[in-house]
Amino acid sequence: MKQFIYDIISDKRSIPFNSTGTGTVVTHGIAVVGTGTLFTTEMRVGSYLVDLANDEVRRVYRVDSDTLAFLDIAFTVDLSSVAPEIIAAHQMKVKLISLDTEDSCFVDGVAFTGVMTIPRTGNDRSSRSDLIDPIIVDASGGSMKVEILNF
Numbered sequence: 001m002k003q004f005i006y007d008i009i010s011d012k013r014s015i016p017f018n019s020t021g022t023g024t025v026v027t028h029g030i031a032v033v034g035t036g037t038l039f040t041t042e043m044r045v046g047s048y049l050v051d052l053a054n055d056e057v058r059r060v061y062r063v064d065s066d067t068l069a070f071l072d073i074a075f076t077v078d079l080s081s082v083a084p085e086i087i088a089a090h091q092m093k094v095k096l097i098s099l100d101t102e103d104s105c106f107v108d109g110v111a112f113t114g115v116m117t118i119p120r121t122g123n124d125r126s127s128r129s130d131l132i133d134p135i136i137v138d139a140s141g142g143s144m145k146v147e148i149l150n151f
Contacts, residue, residue: 005148012138016091021084046089055109094132096149103142
């Protein structure tokens with residue numbers, strides 16, 4: 001079932017949109033250790049953990065418990081006692097991302113003004129490589145129209 005998401009944002013977030021999880025996390029390389037977290041329901045395998053401060057997202061490849069998970073690649077800088085920012089696995093079937101702004105905004109830390117369309121590659125819906133990886137957008141200096149097409 002296709003789902004179209006449209007929003008005008010004026011803050012920094014990931015696309016697909018991240019949400020704040022329960023508790024706090026620290027990372028030690030690829031290990032994610034939580035305090036008061038609910039990884040088995042909020043951060044399942046295939047979800048992404050987001051580091052907005054450093055414009056990075058990392059895929060969760062294993063969840064052992066509500067307080068222990070593992071990433072496919074470590075963040076550049078370990079997270080230290082922060083609320084987990086999560087992109088749920090079910091949001092990751094992204095077919096198209098479209099961004100439109102007249103203001104000075106950023107995409108993955110690079111200045112951007114204008115219109116950008118990011119389509120998925122390939123045509124095999126079952127292949128993870130055909131999906132669009134998450135990006136970080138920062139529209140806190142103005143506003144940005146965001147359109148996401150999921151399938």
